[in-house]
């Protein structure tokens with residue numbers, strides 16, 4: 001019997017969001033489980049899907065990374081070198097493939113979000129859609145002519161190197177690998193480490209928010225220099241800071257100095273999906289399985 005439903009997994013570092021969608025992408029059920037160790041978490045997820053007794057056509061997993069996405073690798077679908085205890089080497093695909101016997105697709109959460117945005121959100125009709133999340137971590141993915149961009153692996157846009165803001169002194173950066181990369185300078189933990197508060201708790205339009213906007217604007221200019229995207233979508237908890245997106249747009253237009261075809265004020269935008277961004281990413285991936 002061919003399946004009629006899709007199993008969706010948004011695999012995050014603190015929680016797994018599970019969902020069941022019909023073939024049109026309507027999300028019929030949602031469930032959250034805490035991210036415990038790999039075995040416990042995957043068993044709980046499989047149990048929840050099994051309890052619905054549905055004929056699944058496929059599963060889509062939009063996951064934190066880094067991931068092994070080389071289909072020729074014996075470790076395809078596994079988390080690779082994460083500082084998260086108990087997750088390095090954990091295979092996210094196999095438990096679902098074994099339990100349900102249907103195709104399972106996996107990619108990073110940001111690649112999933114980029115694909116969903118390109119198909120049904122702010123990137124619809126655009127040629128090159130970049131999705132960046134600025135939260136506990138910073139990550140980015142790109143969809144070009146409807147296809148997710150991969151090289152040796154998924155992009156690691158959160159770890160691009162940036163020039164220092166002249167007033168950002170005395171802070172080494174929060175990335176355990178590079179110190180002061182984009183994630184090390186502009187993630188939620190980097191903001192908290194510098195100022196002891198989240199960005200939305202700091203003065204609206206003040207020097208701290210302007211500094212973070214300046215870093216994000218550098219990232220926009222770098223992406224424009226490399227890809228000339230017609231759409232850069234910013235999601236994640238830090239971007240919920242009121243007014244931040246506007247600061248990024250105006251800073252990026254200044255830094256770009258009118259050189260790029262895309263005006264930052266026109267191509268930098270908020271996501272089309274709110275709460276369901278991760279699940280819609282998983283659905284977009286499931287459809288391609």
Ligand code: ZN
Pocket residue numbers: 158159175176177178179181182183184
């Ligand atoms: Zn880094």
